[in-house]
Amino acid sequence: MSRVLTQPETPSLSGWLIVILVVGVVAAFVVIWFVRHIVLHRRRARREAVIAFATQLASTDFVAGFPRCTFDPAAGDGATDSCAICLGQYEPGEELPMFLPCFHPFHALCLTQWLARTTLCPTCGASTFVS
Ligand SMILES: [Zn+2]
Numbered sequence: 001m002s003r004v005l006t007q008p009e010t011p012s013l014s015g016w017l018i019v020i021l022v023v024g025v026v027a028a029f030v031v032i033w034f035v036r037h038i039v040l041h042r043r044r045a046r047r048e049a050v051i052a053f054a055t056q057l058a059s060t061d062f063v064a065g066f067p068r069c070t071f072d073p074a075a076g077d078g079a080t081d082s083c084a085i086c087l088g089q090y091e092p093g094e095e096l097p098m099f100l101p102c103f104h105p106f107h108a109l110c111l112t113q114w115l116a117r118t119t120l121c122p123t124c125g126a127s128t129f130v131s
């Protein structure tokens with residue numbers, strides 16, 4: 001700021017106007033920089049949270065945290081006897097993780113690979129991303 005304060009010995013009105021103008025421009029730049037910094041920081045924090053969540057989803061540990069059901073063809077209603085991701089039939093007695101929040105069952109491996117790409121249920125489109 002010392003650069004700005006090199007005024008003439010007898011500051012005229014136009015001299016003061018220039019000082020006020022320069023200070024105003026500098027203040028405007030500082031405000032713009034500050035707002036930009038906050039917006040970019042929030043955006044980056046949000047993106048990092050999504051990436052961290054996607055990484056978590058892609059791990060088998062996360063899928064292991066889903067509730068499980070055992071496939072029983074006798075009890076099935078026919079609509080959920082195959083995996084919507086690979087279209088393969090479930091084996092009787094097969095342990096299947098159920099997607100949250102809709103409880104649609106899938107193969108564990110299919111679901112792990114699916115969640116690496118999207119947080120939406122392949123059957124109904126429900127999102128498991130709770131922020
Ligand atoms: Zn499958």
Ligand SMILES: [Zn+2]
Pocket residue numbers: 099102103104121122123124125126
């Ligand atoms: Zn679903």
